[in-house]
Amino acid sequence: MPNLLHLDSSADLAHSRSRALTAAFAEAWTARGPEYTVTRRDLHVDQLPHLEASALHWPESARQPGASIPDGAEALQQEVIDELLGADVLLVGSPLYNYTVASTLKAWIDRVHVPGVLAPAEPGDVQPLAGRPAVTVVSRGGSYDAGTPSEHWDHGSPVLQLILGTALGMDVHPVTTSLTLADVLPGLAEFSERSHDEFEAARAELVGLARTL
Template identity: 55%
Template sequence: MSTLLHLDSSADRTMSRSRSITAAFASAFSAAGPGNVVVHRDLHADPLPHLPDASLHWAAGLRRPGAEPGQAAEALQQRLVAELLGADVLLVGVPLYNYSLPSSLKAWLDHVHVPGLTAPSAVSAAPLTGRPAVLVTSRGGNYDAGTVNEGRDHATPVLELVLGEEMGMAVSVIAIGLTLASAVPGLAAQAARGEREYAESLRLARELGERFGSASSSRQRGAGPEPLPRT
C-alpha cells in the first residue's frame, strides 16, 4: 500500500488542464496497487491562510526565545506537515498565474517548508530525501527558448528549489504549454501543438502514476522508480 498526497491549485474547476492531468496521475496511482490511498487537498476550494507568524518558518527548537505563533496556527502547520511526511509520493498541480505560483499553493509551501521538520537543520536530518514529487505545470502561452516568454516561468524553479534542493525530494516535471491557444487569437496557429502537448502530458501522467503506484510501499523512500526527466 502506498499513499499519494495530491494537491490542486487551479482556480478553474471545470476546464483546468493541470487538474485533468493530476487526476489522470492520481487515478493510475490508485489503480496500480491494492490499498493505495490518495489524499486530495484542493488548495483553491479550501484555501489555507497565509502564514500568520514568522516563527512558523522554523521548527520549535529553532525559534527565537518567547516566540508564540498561536495554538491554532501551529496545529494547522503540524497537520499539513504530517500529511506530507505521511505520503509516499507528492503530486502538485501548478498552473502559472502572472508568471508565478498561485497564492494558494505558495501558502501551502510556506507552511510545509520548515527547517527542523521537513528541511535539514542543526536539529534535524532530511526526512523527505529521495521521496518522489511530481509537478504538473501548465502555462497559457509558449515558453520555448527564443520566445518572448523564455525564462518567465517563475513557478517551476521555485518548487524545484524548495522541494528538491531544500527538502531533498526527487522532483519530476510534466510541463504543458499553450493551454490558452484555443482562446487567444494570437496563439491560434499553435492550437494543434497545444493539443498534442496535452495528450502527451496525460499519457506521461498515467505512466508515472502507475509506476509510482505499483512501487514497493516498504517506506524506504527513494527506493521506487527513477523520476521522469522534465517534459
C-alpha cells in the same frame, strides 16, 4: 499501503488543464489496486491561510524567545507536514499565474518548508523526505520556448524544484503543458494543435509515472 498526496491549486474548477492532468495521474494510481490510496488537498477550494506568524518558519527550538503564534496555527501546520510525511508520492498541480505558482500553493509551501523539520537547517542535516518522488504538473497559458523573449518567464517551475528537490531532497519529476490558452486567445489560435499535442503527451507521461512510482 502506498499513499499519494494529491494537491491542486487551480482556481478553474471546470476547465483546468492542471486539474485534468493530476486527475489522470490519480486515476492511474488507484487503478493499481485498492491498497493504492489518495489523500487529497484542494488548495483552492479549502485554502490555507497565509502564514500567521514569522515564527512558524522555524521549529520551536529555533524561535525567538516570546514568539507569539495564534491559537490553532501550529496544529494546522503540523497537519500539513504530517500529510506530506505520510505520502509515498507527492502530486502537485500548479498552473502558472502571473509567471509563478498560485498564492494558494505558496501558502502550502510556506507551511512545509521549515528548516530543521523537513528542510536542513545546517549542512549535513537529515532530509526526512530525501529521495521520495514528487510529480509536479505545471500548466502554462503561453509559450516559453528556448530563444524566445519569454524563455525565462516561468518562475513557478524553478520554485517547485528548489523547494521540493533542493530543500526537501525529493526526487522531482516535472511535467509541463504549455499554450493552454490557445483555444481562448485569438493571438494563440495558430498553436491550438500544438497545445492539444502537449496536453496529450503530458497525460501519457503522467499515467506512465503513476503506474511505476
